[in-house]
Amino acid sequence: MNLSHNPKETCFDGASSESAASGSDHAFNLEHSPRCPGAPVPRAQELVDFSYAEIDASSSTEMDHTPSNRMHLTSIESSNASTSARPHTQDEITNPSGGVLLQNSSALAEPNRTGQSGISMFQSLIDRARRTVRGSADDIGWLQRDPAMPPVEDGTERFLEILDSIKHGVHRLPNSVVYLLVPGLFSNHGPLYFVDTKVSFSKMGLACHIAKIHSEASVEKNARELKEYIEEIYWGSQKRVMLLGHSKGGVDAAAALSLYWSDLKDKVAGLALAQSPYGGTPIASDLLREGQLGDYVNLRKLTEIIVCKVIKGDMRALEDLTYERRREFLKEHHLPKEVPVVSFRTEAGISPAVLATLSHVAHAEFPPLVAPTGESTKLPVVMPLGAAMAACAQLTQVRYGEKSDGLVTCRDAEVPGSVVVRPKRKLDHAWMVYSSINDDLSEGDASQVCEALLTLLVEIGQKKMHEFAKKDE
Secondary structure, eight states: OOOOOOOTTOTTTEEHHHHHHSSSSSOOOOOTTTTTTTTOOOOOOOOHHHHHHHHHHHTTTOOOOOTTTOOOOOOOOOHHHHHHTSSSSSSSSEOOOOOOEEEEEHHHHHHHHHHHHHHHHHHHHHHHHHHHHTTTTTTTTTHHOTTOOOOOOOOOOHHHHHHHHHHHOOOOOOOOOOEEEEETTTGGGGTTTTTTHHHHHHHOOOOOOEEOTTTOOHHHHHHHHHHHHHEEEEEHHOOOEEEEEEEEEHHHHHHHHHHHHHHHTEEEEEEEEEEEOOTHHHHHHHSTTTTTTHHSOHHHHHHHHHIISSSSOOOOOTTTTTTHHHHHHHHHHOOTTTTEEEEEOOOOSSSHHHTOOOEEEEEEETTTSSSSSSOEEEEEEEEEEHHHHHHHHHHHHHOOOOOBSSSSSTTTOOOTTTTEEESSBBTTTTTTOOOOTTGGGGOHHHHHHHHOOOOOOHHHHHHHHHHHHHHHO
């Protein structure tokens, strides 16, 4: 082994390089030599620094065993032999003074395990950051990308024609069916939910009901209640039921038909879903998914307190609207092909004027201890729902590049196999529920839009019945 040191400046293992070069066979004395009084005692680290690769490179060199060298090193025959000859059974190698030069492999592996743990933690942080940045980007519109799902049909033009005729006093809804309106989340705390639509239908002599379900319950629980509701209406009136569900109400109604179609196929005439997160919603997923907004600002915990403690609801009502839950449910339960379906999706305005306005009226219910008379009191209050929906729509647009009504993206509201209505008019998610101060009545109000959707659904149902009759012939 050739060590290129300056012979006049460096001492190695107590001997000068001159004496080291005196013979062809070199012996390395590990003891401190008095001939080099300033040389320090060699440390274990200095010897360990010689890697096995360096030893392999000098496979032809033999090390003599001298009396002063009590650490016996086996001569290395070849690079392959050196690899197999590495000490595995010895716990440690000591120098003559008893100092440990090399500990066993388990002691050296400890830093490696620590390093691997650090790398694993770092990779976990990277994956978490990637999930946070991506959010629901890979989930939005998954129904449209699924080749197993049937395509949709655009019915916007026909819908606008029907709506225009309704505004001019032409009404075509038949009284041979009963109309059941299914509200969405928090409907139990919004007394105006679907009230105008029901009043309008009653004035036309149509039987119309608002489903009294616990809107903050799970989808499957509400599906069961709606199934019983439909059966009760049918046996009481002997008329089939036509459903219109808004937001989560549409998801609940669709679940009722998917789960209990064998019991309901002779009792249901059709289903209209208005602004429903049929494929899921990024609001629910980003709120409840690990590594998203709910983790960083405790929104998940706050939402759980509000839903479970304040309004006595069930967190599954929100969980069932996440993309993960909707995938699981729709994988097992599809809407029946024979039921006519209309889906209505809208886009909220995000202009500065909308963001700055207080546009909707709602009702607030004060508890008995707060009300002056000691009874529950309902008072109309102005709430910035329009501005809130616009802000959410803008956030979805900026983060995901997706258009939405503030809570549901346009693509997730389109039900596979349905006739889709895509109006150009800017309507947010709350528009169908609450009256608007600045609403343009010349374009139709919420009750007229519901009537137009159901009229279109009646036409689609008649068309399907005609097609089935032809097939039977």
